[in-house]
Amino acid sequence: MSSILEFLNSHGSARKFTGQEITEEDEMTIVTTAERSPTSSNLHAYSIIGVREGATKLKLAELCGNQEHIAKSSLFLVFCADLYRLSQVAKEKDYRFSGEYTEMFIVATVDASLAACRALMTAQALGMGGVMVGGIRNNPEDVAELLNLPDLVYPVMGMSLGYPESEPKVKPRMPIAGIYLREKYSDASFQEAIRSFDKMIDDAGYLKGREVEPENYLDYTGEYSWSEHSARRMASEKPTVLRAHMREFLEKRGLLKK
Numbered sequence: 606m607s608s609i610l611e612f613l614n615s616h617g618s619a620r621k622f623t624g625q626e627i628t629e630e631d632e633m634t635i636v637t638t639a640e641r642s643p644t645s646s647n648l649h650a651y652s653i654i655g656v657r658e659g660a661t662k663l664k665l666a667e668l669c670g671n672q673e674h675i676a677k678s679s680l681f682l683v684f685c686a687d688l689y690r691l692s693q694v695a696k697e698k699d700y701r702f703s704g705e706y707t708e709m710f711i712v713a714t715v716d717a718s719l720a721a722c723r724a725l726m727t728a729q730a731l732g733m734g735g736v737m738v739g740g741i742r743n744n745p746e747d748v749a750e751l752l753n754l755p756d757l758v759y760p761v762m763g764m765s766l767g768y769p770e771s772e773p774k775v776k777p778r779m780p781i782a783g784i785y786l787r788e789k790y791s792d793a794s795f796q797e798a799i800r801s802f803d804k805m806i807d808d809a810g811y812l813k814g815r816e817v818e819p820e821n822y823l824d825y826t827g828e829y830s831w832s833e834h835s836a837r838r839m840a841s842e843k844p845t846v847l848r849a850h851m852r853e854f855l856e857k858r859g860l861l862k863k
């Protein structure tokens with residue numbers, strides 16, 4: 606048990622890979638173990654697309670905001686929320702289909718995310734490393750075309766996998782009082798947790814070179830802490846940062862209409 610806990614607590618994302626191939630056997634272990642994840646109402650409302658083709662990975666790297674690790678990964682997985690397969694099941698039975706409801710969008714998105722989490726853990730358990738890629742939603746129309754995604758399917762996240770060049774760093778996390786509340790929600794406990802997390806991140810220098818560009822914060826002279834970074838991130842109204850295209854894209858796919 607302690608080794609499982611040690612393993613779970615040793616997670617760090619990997620973005621640099623040696624180029625060593627991932628065997629087909631390991632690829633199948635990753636996806637079959639991902640499929641053991643819980644799935645809402647046993648609906649299996651997700652699909653995983655495995656990409657090994659160099660040209661496709663190169664294109665995806667560009668579409669995800671020029672993320673080099675995608676092109677250099679041995680295997681790139683795309684986790685899709687998928688209501689299309691279920692729509693085909695309904696069609697076969699000649700039943701109506703409620704794929705346009707927000708709740709169904711949530712069900713499918715959560716299913717895809719749970720599978721993704723387990724896929725990454727499995728790859729790590731097999732000695733590989735990887736990183737989740739929200740950048741897959743930067744240009745979702747192009748991604749959908751490239752991967753031949755039908756309506757009612759959208760890419761929730763990608764995942765670069767490979768053998769890491771070096772042991773990934775274990776990044777600090779917010780003190781537990783910031784995210785775990787007993788019995789009732791209260792914002793009293795997270796204030797202190799945020800202050801100490803600010804210090805941890807600042808001391809570790811994790812945000813050096815990753816500063817969110819000043820918009821109207823030119824007067825700010827304080828430390829560039831996690832809270833400064835996150836507040837700037839959340840203040841941004843840049844369509845690229847907010848992926849403002851997502852709502853229209855999802856509606857066009859037949860999702861989130863009700």
Ligand SMILES: Cc1cc2nc3c(=O)[nH]c(=O)nc-3n(C[C@H](O)[C@H](O)[C@H](O)COP(=O)(O)O)c2cc1C
Nearest residue numbers: 616617618672736737738739740741762774775776
């Ligand atoms: C849904 C999701 C999307 C992410 N997208 C990206 C991404 O596009 N590019 C990237 O380099 N890291 C991405 N990450 C990785 C996070 O930046 C990383 O998990 C976080 O900084 C914590 O670091 P750690 O995973 O090493 O502990 C993503 C993580 C999640 C959960």
